[in-house]
Amino acid sequence: MLDQVKALLEEVDQSVVGSKEELEQFRLRFVSRKGVLGELFDGLKTVEQANRRAVGQELNELKNKALERFQQFSDAIESGQNGQQGPAVDLTLPVVPNSTGTQHPLSLVRQRIIQIFERIGFNVADGPEIESDWYNFGALNFPENHPARDMQDTFFVAKSPVSQSEDLLLRTHTSNVQIRLMEQRSKEETFRPIRSIMPGRVYRNETISARAHCQFHQVEGLYIDRNVGFKDLKDTLYHFVKEMFTKDTKIRFRPSYFPFTEPSAEIDISCQICHGSGCNICKHSGWVEIAGSGMVDPQVLINCGIDAEEYTGFAFGMGIERITMLKYEVRDLRLYFENDVRFLKQFEGL
Numbered sequence: 381m382l383d384q385v386k387a388l389l390e391e392v393d394q395s396v397v398g399s400k401e402e403l404e405q406f407r408l409r410f411v412s413r414k415g416v417l418g419e420l421f422d423g424l425k426t427v428e429q430a431n432r433r434a435v436g437q438e439l440n441e442l443k444n445k446a447l448e449r450f451q452q453f454s455d456a457i458e459s460g461q462n463g464q465q466g467p468a469v470d471l472t473l474p475v476v477p478n479s480t481g482t483q484h485p486l487s488l489v490r491q492r493i494i495q496i497f498e499r500i501g502f503n504v505a506d507g508p509e510i511e512s513d514w515y516n517f518g519a520l521n522f523p524e525n526h527p528a529r530d531m532q533d534t535f536f537v538a539k540s541p542v543s544q545s546e547d548l549l550l551r552t553h554t555s556n557v558q559i560r561l562m563e564q565r566s567k568e569e570t571f572r573p574i575r576s577i578m579p580g581r582v583y584r585n586e587t588i589s590a591r592a593h594c595q596f597h598q599v600e601g602l603y604i605d606r607n608v609g610f611k612d613l614k615d616t617l618y619h620f621v622k623e624m625f626t627k628d629t630k631i632r633f634r635p636s637y638f639p640f641t642e643p644s645a646e647i648d649i650s651c652q653i654c655h656g657s658g659c660n661i662c663k664h665s666g667w668v669e670i671a672g673s674g675m676v677d678p679q680v681l682i683n684c685g686i687d688a689e690e691y692t693g694f695a696f697g698m699g700i701e702r703i704t705m706l707k708y709e710v711r712d713l714r715l716y717f718e719n720d721v722r723f724l725k726q727f728e729g730l
């Protein structure tokens with residue numbers, strides 16, 4: 381009997397329990413009174429008097445060991461580990477979703493704008509945010525000390541290291557990239573037509589409120605080739621508006637003034653919020669302005685070294701925040717820059 385108890389002790393020692401079912405089997409065999417221990421304790425009576433004490437001690441050890449192991453196994457299973465085999469993973473459970481970030485609404489709209497224009501042959505160009513007076517104003521026909529410069533409240537940064545008389549500033553619009561692009565192309569041996577859009581961040585010294593911010597985003601467009609006319613400008617922007625919004629969105633060109641285009645027009649679309657019935661976004665007019673545009677002034681072409689007799693072009697510029705506001709009804713510009721996740725989460729999956 382002593383041998384039998386010793387063999388069982390070893391069995392308890394080497395047992396591995398990885399699941400509730402195995403734990404129950406272990407309990408029935410080693411812990412329950414109906415298991416091997418019950419039988420052995422009953423059999424103790426039949427052991428010779430001389431050995432009974434020693435066998436009894438071994439039996440007690442087996443009982444305690446079995447209980448201790450049972451407790452260990454059951455704790456491990458409760459806490460999700462099954463001791464020897466690493467974590468108990470139930471592969472049939474549905475996964476806990478990892479929360480991922482969302483795309484910022486301005487990125488979503490910028491990408492959509494790029495996509496629409498790329499499909500009709502425009503490519504994307506880029507330029508600096510810290511700019512010299514010449515690229516931001518001078519080359520675009522803003523005369524020195526002319527009140528036109530007051531149209532855009534400028535953040536001046538420093539005097540230019542190249543020319544002390546020239547200011548460095550944070551660009552007030554993306555139109556600086558027009559100039560850089562035209563200047564670059566005019567230096568090439570044969571002039572290649574330009575058909576580009578230029579998204580980017582711009583800065584103006586405005587008091588921050590729901591309707592104005594000191595930083596925002598624009599997309600500039602430029603098309604320079606032989607025989608580009610106002611009709612091409614209209615066709616292009618009609619196409620854009622219908623793709624960006626809905627096919628039944630109405631568009632109107634309103635004569636306007638920009639120093640770098642002649643003629644110039646502002647572009648209004650039918651209000652996407654109230655659809656014409658009148659709301660405070662469209663100031664009850666049913667129309668919202670989305671872009672400035674026009675035929676590039678020949679003087680601007682000349683400033684960039686392009687033959688204004690041979691080439692013509694159109695340009696336009698629009699605010700990404702404005703388009704996003706109309707598309708997603710974001711009524712406060714500050715929301716774009718606060719990065720409150722409750723705001724950002726609303727654009728999940730778009």
Ligand code: DAH
Pocket residue numbers: 552553554555600601638641671672673674694695696697698
């Ligand atoms: N740069 C103008 C602004 O920020 C927008 C603009 C108007 C851009 C007409 C253009 C244009 O390219 O042709 O207000």
